[in-house]
Amino acid sequence: MTSGLTERDRAKADRQAAILREAARLFAERGFSGVSLEDLGGAVGVSGPAVYRHFANKQALLGAILVQVSERLLRGGQDVLARESDPRARLEALIAFHVDFALRDADVIRVQDRDLASLPDDERRRVRRLQREYVELWIGVLSDIHPERDQADLRVRAHACFGLINSTPHSMRGARQPAGDRTVRPILESMAQAALTS
Incomplete structure (x- = not known):
């Protein structure tokens, strides 16, 4: 595979990009302090704690x-x-x-x-x-x-x-x-x- 990325790597990168996109949308709507990790997880179809697999914290x-x-x-x-x-x-x-x-x-x-x-x-x-x-x-x-x-x-x-x-x-x-x-x-x-x- 020329890209060097496995299917799992691509899925992780896609999920991370989705979290970033939805976080920007939610932060823009509600402000940083008005958004919880549960809100972020829910926006991309995962639990709040699952966000920690991609980012250390908010x-x-x-x-x-x-x-x-x-x-x-x-x-x-x-x-x-x-x-x-x-x-x-x-x-x-x-x-x-x-x-x-x-x-x-x-x-x-x-x-x-x-x-x-x-x-x-x-x-x-x-x-x-x-x-x-x-x-x-x-x-x-x-x-x-x-x-x-x-x-x-x-x-x-x-x-x-x-x-x-x-x-x-x-x-x-x-x-x-x-x-x-x-x-x-x-x-x-x-x-x-x-x-x-x-």
Whole structure:
């Protein structure tokens, strides 16, 4: 078998992914403190204690959600820069990538906004470091487009753009994909472009 994974390994990985997905949904709905291990187990069809086979505790589960998404954002941003060489094409691709993230991972954005402080210090620092590295990718691209502006100016613009895009999970709660995507995506992309290139 080329993947090197047994059927049991794949089943375990699938169950772990399901737990992460349902945990993000439940944490987004009720907050970290409002969700029990029994709630998490029930959402994926296992007992609460069975969750311990995958995660040491509820904090470890929250950490996995927020660290993994921060790693995925950084890796995705790096991939964009590796694919594109023109600064404006890079910016356009970064915006599209981040809009995809906001529309696909709305629950995780809500969890990050509300429950980051519930992480242990070392994991919270790791998340913050990964996020800073992601921001720096954007700053580098913006520096190429606006060489006359200083880093502080560009950092404010980048964070304002993230605020615009990441507000979508809060403003779109009633909308359902893919109809919501078709309506919201072009608005977010054009507004972000306008904010960052003006």
